Amino acid sequence: MRVVIVGAGHAGVQAAETLRDEGFDGEIVLLDRDARLPYQRPPLSKDGLASGDEPLPLRGAVFYERLGIELRLGAELRGIDPGARVIELADAQGERSHITYDELVLAVGARARRLRCGDAQASRVHVLRTADDAEILRDRLADAERVVVVGSGFIGLEFAAVAATKGKRVTLLSRGSRVLGRSASATTADWLTAHLRAAGVEFVFGVEALADERDLADWPADLTVVGIGVDDCPVFADAAGAAGLATDRGVIVDASLRTSLPGIWAIGDIARFPDARGEFQRIESVQNATEQGRHVARAIVHGASDYDEVPWFWSIQAGAKLQIAGLADGADAEVVLGDPAAGKFSVLRFAGERLVCVESVNKPADHVAARKLLASAGAASVTPAAAAEPGFTLKSALVPA
Amino acid sequence: MPSITYRRVDGTSATVVVDEGTSIMRAALQNDVAGIVGECGGQAMCATCHVYVPEGVELPEVSDDEDEMLECTTSDRLDNSRLGCQLLAGRDFDELTVDLPESQV
Numbered sequence: 001m002r003v004v005i006v007g008a009g010h011a012g013v014q015a016a017e018t019l020r021d022e023g024f025d026g027e028i029v030l031l032d033r034d035a036r037l038p039y040q041r042p043p044l045s046k047d048g049l050a051s052g053d054e055p056l057p058l059r060g061a062v063f064y065e066r067l068g069i070e071l072r073l074g075a076e077l078r079g080i081d082p083g084a085r086v087i088e089l090a091d092a093q094g095e096r097s098h099i100t101y102d103e104l105v106l107a108v109g110a111r112a113r114r115l116r117c118g119d120a121q122a123s124r125v126h127v128l129r130t131a132d133d134a135e136i137l138r139d140r141l142a143d144a145e146r147v148v149v150v151g152s153g154f155i156g157l158e159f160a161a162v163a164a165t166k167g168k169r170v171t172l173l174s175r176g177s178r179v180l181g182r183s184a185s186a187t188t189a190d191w192l193t194a195h196l197r198a199a200g201v202e203f204v205f206g207v208e209a210l211a212d213e214r215d216l217a218d219w220p221a222d223l224t225v226v227g228i229g230v231d232d233c234p235v236f237a238d239a240a241g242a243a244g245l246a247t248d249r250g251v252i253v254d255a256s257l258r259t260s261l262p263g264i265w266a267i268g269d270i271a272r273f274p275d276a277r278g279e280f281q282r283i284e285s286v287q288n289a290t291e292q293g294r295h296v297a298r299a300i301v302h303g304a305s306d307y308d309e310v311p312w313f314w315s316i317q318a319g320a321k322l323q324i325a326g327l328a329d330g331a332d333a334e335v336v337l338g339d340p341a342a343g344k345f346s347v348l349r350f351a352g353e354r355l356v357c358v359e360s361v362n363k364p365a366d367h368v369a370a371r372k373l374l375a376s377a378g379a380a381s382v383t384p385a386a387a388a389e390p391g392f393t394l395k396s397a398l399v400p401a
Numbered sequence: 402m403p404s405i406t407y408r409r410v411d412g413t414s415a416t417v418v419v420d421e422g423t424s425i426m427r428a429a430l431q432n433d434v435a436g437i438v439g440e441c442g443g444q445a446m447c448a449t450c451h452v453y454v455p456e457g458v459e460l461p462e463v464s465d466d467e468d469e470m471l472e473c474t475t476s477d478r479l480d481n482s483r484l485g486c487q488l489l490a491g492r493d494f495d496e497l498t499v500d501l502p503e504s505q506v
């Protein structure tokens with residue numbers, strides 16, 4: 001029995017490890033088109049960028065040998081034949097090879113979206129997703145004085161924070177009227193904006209959708225970085241399309257993370273999966289990657305079950321720690337605990353009477369409690385009215401186990 | 402050069418020699434010491450580099466953030482629980498033996 005895992009990011013490496021933890025004794029082939037030993041992503045836009053440390057390996061080099069995981073680096077997926085259960089790979093020189101599988105796990109991640117550019121060779125705009133990107137940016141940042149950041153999601157904000165902390169003149173362009181439009185409440189977004197302003201970041205809101213690098217002519221800079229989301233890698237999309245895999249801005253999977261084709265699973269950033277309410281979503285986070293990696297490995301060894309984990313995220317910006325538990329889909333009410341003016345608070349977000357998400361700024365204890373609470377039956381007792389009672393804390397709402 | 406010894410639950414141990422400034426978490430990942438996960442990359446966000454430090458050894462105080470994240474460990478938090486990402490060889494200790502917990506996730 002051979003399991004082939006395509007993509008050696010947080011999801012793929014975790015899936016390989018958990019297969020062994022769960023007693024799988026067949027072959028495991030783990031491949032990635034990146035030639036580097038698989039590494040941690042979160043530090044690339046945070047302290048790793050600031051410090052210049054080597055990328056932190058996800059596991060040491062001997063780990064793969066010790067667990068009998070065949071690591072094939074510099075190999076890109078080019079084709080899938082689901083009938084014959086064979087994939088085609090290409091190495092850096094374009095040499096083709098084939099490998100058969102019994103189970104195939106797609107953990108290919110996504111790639112940073114770029115602005116259109118008339119001449120890609122002449123592109124002077126950077127993205128931040130891989131260790132290579134981070135190394136280039138670190139060098140460029142050292143010599144830059146004026147930095148322009150396009151996009152006010154996590155990557156844009158984190159990069160702007162690092163650049164400002166290094167004393168650069170930083171301007172951040174946001175399409176919307178506030179930062180983190182998709183992923184945080186206005187309360188949290190406004191607090192972060194003020195915090196980053198104090199760190200030296202200048203914000204420009206309502207910038208008409210930038211689509212092309214030429215649209216940046218009004219924003220001269222020594223260094224321009226775009227953080228405007230991700231796209232599926234076109235090489236992967238072609239292979240998936242040709243194989244007949246159901247896709248829609250990602251690979252569609254069922255609640256057990258199975259794709260539309262037998263023997264093929266998808267996990268991590270590339271997977272679009274149904275949540276407990278049947279809503280399909282794609283979650284781009286480390287925790288989602290590792291939990292789905294564990295889940296798919298257990299499914300292969302012990303049989304499939306539904307994936308149902310409370311998502312959580314974090315970001316660090318100029319010394320401020322933002323931690324989010326849950327998803328704010330449909331949130332229409334909020335209760336703030338603590339004091340934003342003091343820089344320590346949590347925003348409880350509700351969809352009707354139901355607690356769906358907790359954003360904590362410099363309040364790790366609230367975040368820890370929120371993660372436990374959202375995974376437990378106790379969450380039902382936390383209504384907007386209950387949370388607004390004097391003396392209410394998330395910890396007190398946790399039903400003793 | 403500083404060194405770190407990791408004692409596993411089964412009594413076996415592994416000692417690694419590291420550069421100054423390397424955290425207990427990073428040293429374990431770099432040297433393939435099983436039993437430390439370090440899911441968040443060393444930012445005190447995940448509590449998957451939980452270790453038990455020896456009693457009576459002078460180490461920096463637990464910060465508020467570390468204290469709060471230690472509430473998230475899967476194995477029991479004890480008085481001598483620390484996050485391995487927060488303790489740096491050569492800055493906080495020269496030689497240290499830590500005990501690994503039963504589980505990290």
